[in-house]
Amino acid sequence: MTNYDDPILTIDVVLFALMENHLCVLLPKRQTQPFLDQPALIGGYIHTQEDKDTHAAAMRVLQNKIGIKTPYLEQLALFSGRERDPRGWSATLAYISMVHITHIDKMKSDFYPVDDLPKILAFDHSAIVHWAVKRIRSKSEYSTLPMFVMPTEFTLTELQHVYETMMGKTIDKATFRYKIRELDVVKPTGRMSNPKITNTRPARLYQAIDTKLRLKQWNKSMGS
Amino acid sequence: MTNYDDPILTIDVVLFALMENHLCVLLPKRQTQPFLDQPALIGGYIHTQEDKDTHAAAMRVLQNKIGIKTPYLEQLALFSGRERDPRGWSATLAYISMVHITHIDKMKSDFYPVDDLPKILAFDHSAIVHWAVKRIRSKSEYSTLPMFVMPTEFTLTELQHVYETMMGKTIDKATFRYKIRELDVVKPTGRMSNPKITNTRPARLYQAIDTKLRLKQWNKSMGS
DNA sequence: ATAATAGTGTCTTTTAGACATTATATT
DNA sequence: AATATAATGTCTAAAAGACACTATTAT
Numbered sequence: 001m002t003n004y005d006d007p008i009l010t011i012d013v014v015l016f017a018l019m020e021n022h023l024c025v026l027l028p029k030r031q032t033q034p035f036l037d038q039p040a041l042i043g044g045y046i047h048t049q050e051d052k053d054t055h056a057a058a059m060r061v062l063q064n065k066i067g068i069k070t071p072y073l074e075q076l077a078l079f080s081g082r083e084r085d086p087r088g089w090s091a092t093l094a095y096i097s098m099v100h101i102t103h104i105d106k107m108k109s110d111f112y113p114v115d116d117l118p119k120i121l122a123f124d125h126s127a128i129v130h131w132a133v134k135r136i137r138s139k140s141e142y143s144t145l146p147m148f149v150m151p152t153e154f155t156l157t158e159l160q161h162v163y164e165t166m167m168g169k170t171i172d173k174a175t176f177r178y179k180i181r182e183l184d185v186v187k188p189t190g191r192m193s194n195p196k197i198t199n200t201r202p203a204r205l206y207q208a209i210d211t212k213l214r215l216k217q218w219n220k221s222m223g224s
Numbered sequence: 225m226t227n228y229d230d231p232i233l234t235i236d237v238v239l240f241a242l243m244e245n246h247l248c249v250l251l252p253k254r255q256t257q258p259f260l261d262q263p264a265l266i267g268g269y270i271h272t273q274e275d276k277d278t279h280a281a282a283m284r285v286l287q288n289k290i291g292i293k294t295p296y297l298e299q300l301a302l303f304s305g306r307e308r309d310p311r312g313w314s315a316t317l318a319y320i321s322m323v324h325i326t327h328i329d330k331m332k333s334d335f336y337p338v339d340d341l342p343k344i345l346a347f348d349h350s351a352i353v354h355w356a357v358k359r360i361r362s363k364s365e366y367s368t369l370p371m372f373v374m375p376t377e378f379t380l381t382e383l384q385h386v387y388e389t390m391m392g393k394t395i396d397k398a399t400f401r402y403k404i405r406e407l408d409v410v411k412p413t414g415r416m417s418n419p420k421i422t423n424t425r426p427a428r429l430y431q432a433i434d435t436k437l438r439l440k441q442w443n444k445s446m447g448s
Numbered sequence: 449a450t451a452a453t454a455g456t457g458t459c460t461t462t463t464a465g466a467c468a469t470t471a472t473a474t475t
Numbered sequence: 476a477a478t479a480t481a482a483t484g485t486c487t488a489a490a491a492g493a494c495a496c497t498a499t500t501a502t
Binding site: 155156157174177195200201202204 | 452455457
């Protein structure tokens with residue numbers, strides 16, 4: 001069986017977090033060649049001894065590099081070709097992940113707002129990040145994806161702000177609450193927010209009902 | 225830089241075609257070990273000398289194995305792990321493709337209806353095919369994907385049948401025509417179908433306006 | 449009382465789906 | 476005329492969006 005110069009397969013993770021109402025991506029500067037000192041996605045090689053599959057490899061990278069166990073990890077796409085790495089033909093499998101900012105203690109300064117990214121990233125990481133942002137924005141429209149960056153307790157207004165930040169647009173309050181009620185993904189904790197902080201009427205606190213990603217049924221686009 | 229026993233990267237193509245109102249997948253029997261004689265997806269190694277990227281590799285496989293230049297080729301996902309190939313840790317990038325049955329001359333007998341697949345496929349190809357069918361069914365609901373298997377001229381009823389086959393459900397005629405009109409993806413050729421064949425009222429013939437995949441805007445699920 | 453945000457009610461527009469009606473071909 | 480399918484019209488129900496109104500806290 002001919003060996004066709006097997007290309008190297010790596011994985012990269014586009015890690016999103018919300019900071020001060022901005023959707024941000026982790027892009028620490030590279031410590032090695034090529035693209036030394038340029039901002040890049042976190043990633044690495046697959047350890048076939050250790051990693052059950054690529055998903056496990058991505059989990060390991062997140063655990064080792066920033067010390068988190070993420071509840072959300074989704075395969076984006078494989079990016080490949082002769083040009084993306086100066087060393088030759090290569091392929092990288094990009095994952096999207098998402099955490100609450102309070103779970104991050106190191107490398108906070110390496111997060112960039114998606115609307116103000118560094119102009120040049122290592123490899124083809126600019127294309128990967130743009131693709132990932134598009135996916136996140138779109139998926140926020142019809143799923144419970146934004147729930148993954150909420151703390152354990154939150155108000156509906158806070159949840160709405162997160163949805164708006166991730167979607168990149170504003171939503172009507174009544175419509176938003178109607179949909180959240182319909183999705184049936186949050187339940188009241190019985191507690192209220194502290195009015196002393198906001199100088200205004202306290203809001204009911206809610207918590208997530210489950211940790212799975214839930215999609216709105218859109219099977220209604222062209223079916224009976 | 226440590227070499228972590230680089231996994232082998234291959235590509236596989238889930239090729240769909242419509243035969244007699246059934247959505248079918250190409251699964252020829254394997255000519256080599258492992259899984260000799262078992263039905264499997266078509267695929268192969270990446271030729272880093274020849275292939276610009278994985279997309280080009282998938283195109284080459286389709287061209288060489290069944291002699292088609294497909295207008296539709298979409299990356300599905302990377303499937304990986306230690307268990308899927310008895311020879312060890314491996315990864316394959318699955319693509320979805322779709323052709324009109326008239327473009328296929330060889331291997332017609334190797335197509336299986338998706339509702340009546342062989343129980344056992346080589347590697348993890350059962351899982352890949354199921355995933356691909358799900359994607360096709362779902363994407364048919366809100367896009368012009370079914371247009372890719374239409375001949376150059378067709379009636380709206382024929383188009384509806386193809387949509388129904390690919391979606392796996394029936395649609396109301398009036399609603400279907402309303403949506404197609406809205407999408408603005410077909411135009412009348414001016415010609416009519418031959419009533420001598422059907423013994424009934426002739427139908428207007430249409431042709432596709434463009435060859436790009438068009439999605440319905442569903443940005444309305446949770447936005448302003 | 450005033451400011452500020454929480455929370456809900458109601459109206460309009462859009463879209464989907466079901467069903468009925470008319471039109472045009474063949475035998 | 477009878478039959479079969481093409482093509483369109485109309486009604487209803489569900490959903491999305493806009494906007495206004497009421498409620499509850501602090502100062």
